[in-house]
Amino acid sequence: MTSTDEELVARSIGGDADSFNELVLRWERPIYALAYRTIGREEDARDVCQETFLRAFRALPGFRGQAKFSSWLYRIALNLCRDWIRRERRAPLVQPPEDVDLVELAAAAEPSETIEDLVARRDLTQTVERAMALLPEEQRTAIVLKEYHGLTFQEIADLMNCPLSTVKTRLYQGLTVLRRELAKQPTV
Amino acid sequence: MTDITCTFAGDREQTLIAYLYDDIDASERAAFDGHLSECARCRRDLASLGGVRRRLASWEPPQVSSLKAHLSPSGVQPAAIDRWYRQIPAWAQVAAALLFLGVSAAIANLDVRYDASGLTIRTGWSRPASTVAATTPPAAINQMHPVSLVNRDDLAALEQRLRGEIKTAAAAQPVRTPSAVDADTIRRVRALIDDSEKREERELALRVAQVLRDVTVQRQADLAKIDRNLGLIQNSTGVEILKQREAVNYLLRVSQRQ
Numbered sequence: 074m075t076s077t078d079e080e081l082v083a084r085s086i087g088g089d090a091d092s093f094n095e096l097v098l099r100w101e102r103p104i105y106a107l108a109y110r111t112i113g114r115e116e117d118a119r120d121v122c123q124e125t126f127l128r129a130f131r132a133l134p135g136f137r138g139q140a141k142f143s144s145w146l147y148r149i150a151l152n153l154c155r156d157w158i159r160r161e162r163r164a165p166l167v168q169p170p171e172d173v174d175l176v177e178l179a180a181a182a183e184p185s186e187t188i189e190d191l192v193a194r195r196d197l198t199q200t201v202e203r204a205m206a207l208l209p210e211e212q213r214t215a216i217v218l219k220e221y222h223g224l225t226f227q228e229i230a231d232l233m234n235c236p237l238s239t240v241k242t243r244l245y246q247g248l249t250v251l252r253r254e255l256a257k258q259p260t261v
Numbered sequence: 262m263t264d265i266t267c268t269f270a271g272d273r274e275q276t277l278i279a280y281l282y283d284d285i286d287a288s289e290r291a292a293f294d295g296h297l298s299e300c301a302r303c304r305r306d307l308a309s310l311g312g313v314r315r316r317l318a319s320w321e322p323p324q325v326s327s328l329k330a331h332l333s334p335s336g337v338q339p340a341a342i343d344r345w346y347r348q349i350p351a352w353a354q355v356a357a358a359l360l361f362l363g364v365s366a367a368i369a370n371l372d373v374r375y376d377a378s379g380l381t382i383r384t385g386w387s388r389p390a391s392t393v394a395a396t397t398p399p400a401a402i403n404q405m406h407p408v409s410l411v412n413r414d415d416l417a418a419l420e421q422r423l424r425g426e427i428k429t430a431a432a433a434q435p436v437r438t439p440s441a442v443d444a445d446t447i448r449r450v451r452a453l454i455d456d457s458e459k460r461e462e463r464e465l466a467l468r469v470a471q472v473l474r475d476v477t478v479q480r481q482a483d484l485a486k487i488d489r490n491l492g493l494i495q496n497s498t499g500v501e502i503l504k505q506r507e508a509v510n511y512l513l514r515v516s517q518r519q
Contacts, residue, residue, distance in 0.1 A: 109322040118322070192470045201320040219282060220317050226284055238275060244282075245274040252313045 078142040086133055093133070097126050100143065103222060104150050110217045111154040113206055121157060125150040140231075147222070148232055151214065158210060204254035212247030215240055267302045269293075277303065281310050 076084075076095070084092035104125050109118035128149050129136075136145060205213055214233065218224045219240075230237045267273055271292075279285035280293050297303055 106322045110320070115323055192467060192474060195467065197316070197319050198321065201316060205320070216317070220314065221320075226279070226282075238272075241275040241278045245278045248278075248310050248313050251317070252309055255313060255316055 079138060082133065082136060082138070082142050085130075086136070093130060096129075096142070100146055101126070103143075104146060106221060107147065107150055107217060108154055110205070110221060111151070111210075111214055112157055113202065117157060121150060121153045124153055128153075144228060144232065147218070147224075151232060154214075155210070200255065200258045204251050207254060208247050208250055211235075212243045212250070215243040216247045216251075219244060267300050269296050269300065269303065273303070277306060277310070281307060281314070 076092070078096065078099070081092040081096050081099075085096065101122060105118055105122040108121040108125075109115065112118055112121065125146060129146055132149075136142070140148075205216070208216070211233070215229055218229045218232065219226075224232070226237050226240050229240045233240065269276070271289075276285070276289065276293055280290065285293070293303075297307070
């Protein structure tokens with residue numbers, strides 16, 4: 074039977090390292106995706122992801138379950154991303170795509186897809202990455218949390234420490250900028 | 262674009278976003294449904310923002326190796342240990358290395374000089390050249406030591422001494438057995454190298470495909486250009502032929518009259 078996050082957290086606090094590893098396995102992909110989409114650099118996203126779990130591990134005894142474990146983890150990751158952006162003193166860069174996984178994904182999902190289709194899809198991904206990189210950090214984070222992590226407006230507001238209406242405004246403004254930027258590039 | 266007036270009573274943008282993400286009260290949804298049926302501007306905005314969301318769905322972050330490669334099965338500490346050195350700034354590491362060398366040289370009373378006699382290296386156990394030089398005139402030095410600086414005996418003594426030191430140091434140093442950390446490090450490095458090679462290969466394939474596509478596009482553009490130029494040439498040739506024909510006709514007409 075699959076344990077819930079809360080059960081795994083309780084066992085981890087009790088010293089069961091395997092339970093914590095289970096939590097890592099469960100959440101590493103979403104946390105990495107969040108970090109990558111927020112800061113846009115593969116290696117740094119990996120570091121942020123690793124650091125998130127290290128900090129979570131160290132702070133675990135202090136975790137009292139006031140929030141969901143995932144929200145707590147998201148908060149740590151977002152703080153680290155914010156620190157990274159401030160430290161770098163620059164807008165997040167989008168790496169030249171190393172989205173080679175796209176090939177794997179496409180090969181697995183659509184064996185008949187040609188290399189030209191893959192290139193076209195990669196171009197599309199690049200377009201989205203470039204457009205997202207233009208957004209201010211708050212708008213980008215709101216969009217990432219809503220669009221790719223399916224958080225509710227209230228959860229995003231709690232994570233970003235802002236009113237719910239602000240979250241919606243950031244989403245609207247961000248999507249409007251994206252609409253304009255993406256319109257410059259035709260769909261593939 | 263925005264010339265169509267929207268008469269929605271509430272906060273249009275907030276409601277539009279809530280409706281778009283289906284994160285809205287049932288009553289609000291019903292009210293906005295009613296509004297949508299009458300407002301072309303809101304329908305258009307909703308459709309275009311939905312289009313943006315569909316394009317956003319295509320953005321997948323790159324695959325990464327699992328953190329299991331970085332975090333050991335028994336917890337996170339080894340990874341933390343592995344990273345400690347990265348927290349020390351590079352300048353501090355360089356300074357530490359220089360300090361170590363300096364201290365080592367001081368302990369060995371190392372004396373390195375390069376002069377007319379060539380390179381001289383002395384350690385604390387050799388007779389200091391400076392003392393001799395300070396108390397003995399140069400002529401006397403030459404008399405005492407025809408080869409005034411390093412001689413064979415000094416080198417032999419130095420060699421013996423170094424061998425002894427190295428042997429002692431080796432004996433004093435605990436034998437380092439390959440630990441689990443080493444094995445883990447090697448495994449991780451191999452995994453990283455494998456990942457990197459795979460990435461390179463796929464990147465190359467994609468680059469080749471891009472180049473092929475670029476070549477195809479360029480070729481089509483060139484063909485179109487050639488077609489256009491040929492057309493122009495044909496046109497100008499036709500015009501020229503027409504002129505020639507008119508000239509010939511004119512000459513014929515003139516010659517017939519005569």
